Amino acid sequence: MKWWRRKVVVVLMRKLLTSAICVIALMGLLSVRVHVFPSSKVSDLTDPYKLPTVTQQHELNFQKFSTEKKWTQEVTQPHLSKEQTSPHLFKDPLSSHKLDAANGNLDFEKLWKPPSNRDFVPCIQPSSNYAAPDESRGYLLVYANGGLNQMRAGICDMVAVARIINATLVVPELDKRSFWQDTSNFSDVFDEDHFIHALANDVKIIKMLPKDMSSATKVVMHFRSWSGLEYYQDEIASLWEEYQVIRAAKSDSRLANNHLPPDIQTLRCRSCYEALRFSPKIEAMGKLLVDQMRSYGPFIALHLRYEKDMLAFSGCTHGLSDVEAEELRTIRENTAYWKIKDINATEQRSKGYCPLTPKEVGIFLTGLGYQSNTPIYIAAGEIYGGDTHMADLRSRYPILMSKEKLASVEELEPFSNHASQMAALDYIVSVESDVFIPSYSGNMARAVEGHRRFLGHRKTISPDRKALVHLFNKIEIGLLQEGRKVSNRISEMHKKLQGSPRRRRGPVSGTKGTGRFRSEEAFYVNPLPDCLCKRVSRNANASLSMR
Numbered sequence: 001m002k003w004w005r006r007k008v009v010v011v012l013m014r015k016l017l018t019s020a021i022c023v024i025a026l027m028g029l030l031s032v033r034v035h036v037f038p039s040s041k042v043s044d045l046t047d048p049y050k051l052p053t054v055t056q057q058h059e060l061n062f063q064k065f066s067t068e069k070k071w072t073q074e075v076t077q078p079h080l081s082k083e084q085t086s087p088h089l090f091k092d093p094l095s096s097h098k099l100d101a102a103n104g105n106l107d108f109e110k111l112w113k114p115p116s117n118r119d120f121v122p123c124i125q126p127s128s129n130y131a132a133p134d135e136s137r138g139y140l141l142v143y144a145n146g147g148l149n150q151m152r153a154g155i156c157d158m159v160a161v162a163r164i165i166n167a168t169l170v171v172p173e174l175d176k177r178s179f180w181q182d183t184s185n186f187s188d189v190f191d192e193d194h195f196i197h198a199l200a201n202d203v204k205i206i207k208m209l210p211k212d213m214s215s216a217t218k219v220v221m222h223f224r225s226w227s228g229l230e231y232y233q234d235e236i237a238s239l240w241e242e243y244q245v246i247r248a249a250k251s252d253s254r255l256a257n258n259h260l261p262p263d264i265q266t267l268r269c270r271s272c273y274e275a276l277r278f279s280p281k282i283e284a285m286g287k288l289l290v291d292q293m294r295s296y297g298p299f300i301a302l303h304l305r306y307e308k309d310m311l312a313f314s315g316c317t318h319g320l321s322d323v324e325a326e327e328l329r330t331i332r333e334n335t336a337y338w339k340i341k342d343i344n345a346t347e348q349r350s351k352g353y354c355p356l357t358p359k360e361v362g363i364f365l366t367g368l369g370y371q372s373n374t375p376i377y378i379a380a381g382e383i384y385g386g387d388t389h390m391a392d393l394r395s396r397y398p399i400l401m402s403k404e405k406l407a408s409v410e411e412l413e414p415f416s417n418h419a420s421q422m423a424a425l426d427y428i429v430s431v432e433s434d435v436f437i438p439s440y441s442g443n444m445a446r447a448v449e450g451h452r453r454f455l456g457h458r459k460t461i462s463p464d465r466k467a468l469v470h471l472f473n474k475i476e477i478g479l480l481q482e483g484r485k486v487s488n489r490i491s492e493m494h495k496k497l498q499g500s501p502r503r504r505r506g507p508v509s510g511t512k513g514t515g516r517f518r519s520e521e522a523f524y525v526n527p528l529p530d531c532l533c534k535r536v537s538r539n540a541n542a543s544l545s546m547r
Contacts, residue, residue, distance in 0.1 A: 114459040115500035123533035137240040140167035141247040148423040149447040154251025156271035191277040198275035216244040223254040226517035265530035286428030292406040296375035301433030305355040305440035315343025316354035352466030355440030359392035367490030379426035446525040460499035
């Protein structure tokens with residue numbers, strides 16, 4: 001009888017223990033579900049353009065990481081004081097921080113961590129032999145032609161030219177006749193007073209030609225492209241013997257990229273990266289846009305060069321309808337200063353001369369490993385075809401933002417209908433982004449890349465369009481499918497195209513004449529070695545020295 005009672009007790013205890021274990025397991029499962037899938041957050045993410053709450057930001061950007069990432073701010077570069085630092089460098093991006101790798105996630109580091117700057121820092125101060133500007137021999141008027149970034153480079157070059165020929169530089173006139181028909185004046189786009197004062201020890205700059213010079217002898221000159229010191233010292237400076245005012249009809253690519261005195265090269269960098277700030281209202285609006293994007297966490301600035309003027313100029317029509325292709329051809333035919341009219345679109349694309357389409361960009365980003373919740377800022381004008389051509393990219397990356405999405409109509413109203421001012425806002429966000437990716441290597445892409453190199457080699461991924469096109473074609477006809485194999489190929493071909501330090505490339509071997517200069521990497525794309533020096537320490541306790 002006793003043994004039977006013992007058996008009953010054992011059975012009852014087993015049942016109680018089993019029930020308790022089941023209850024504990026069920027409670028654990030319910031708590032995990034409630035933590036990971038809060039229904040109140042899912043419903044709020046249906047609008048891809050709505051800024052998330054603080055809690056949602058964590059879910060959007062870091063739910064794939066098991067631990068929180070910690071970043072510490074880099075030390076300010078030794079040559080930059082607070083007064084010298086450009087005001088749009090208001091908050092260091094992720095790429096100017098160091099990842100605390102103790103609890104780091106390898107995928108996170110791979111996608112967002114900038115390349116090593118190898119201790120290269122800006123060094124743009126003049127040499128000990130650099131003197132104040134000599135007595136002016138006359139006035140240099142400049143017509144800055146092209147879009148925003150073409151004008152920026154040209155203006156900085158004309159500062160150097162004014163120094164070489166001992167001229168007083170009159171604040172340049174901006175292009176009002178190009179495709180964009182922008183009526184902006186210099187002071188609408190740039191901080192005019194800062195420009196004048198920042199370069200006071202280099203070149204005398206005035207806002208307007210003095211009235212008593214209205215009847216002075218003048219000459220209009222088309223400076224020779226990519227010219228060196230001798231051309232300006234001999235041919236151009238000799239014009240002062242006959243003329244009091246020299247007018248440069250164009251400013252783009254008028255100064256050689258290489259083989260100029262070090263003080264002239266560093267002057268170009270001081271002009272570009274310190275003196276030529278955007279106007280206060282543009283800087284303030286740019287700060288607002290960057291702060292809005294920062295609320296998402298790490299973000300990509302995508303320079304999606306898929307506007308009507310770009311496609312018409314390049315003759316690139318892949319993925320467009322016959323009607324759209326004909327519209328672009330007509331624009332090209334009717335734009336007089338676009339010299340090349342007959343363009344083979346297929347050949348252009350196969351050579352890598354076309355911008356990536358929005359659909360191709362989506363495949364590219366996925367191949368690099370960026371998740372669908374990655375915030376992306378679209379730095380561009382109006383995308384040709386609008387939502388029709390953006391649908392594929394948006395289906396992969398729903399958090400696509402732009403200045404029009406981040407700011408109200410009222411906030412953007414002062415800049416609307418002014419292409420240069422709108423482009424300046426995109427420039428600021430692109431420079432400050434954690435990763436910058438251009439779909440085409442145009443003027444803005446090159447300018448932003450150079451600026452990011454100057455500021456510490458922030459991560460800039462330059463798509464190998466020629467190689468990618470062959471990959472995309474195989475995917476399009478079914479010979480390849482997206483997946484690990486394609487992702488590995490895309491990652492491998494871009495391993496060394498992420499903005500790490502290197503010397504500026506010289507001309508392509510075998511090229512001659514202007515083709516030789518045209519094949520060089522432009523000065524403002526890569527300021528190394530002229531404006532970046534390697535920081536070296538002679539011993540463990542020594543202070544840093546420059547070389």
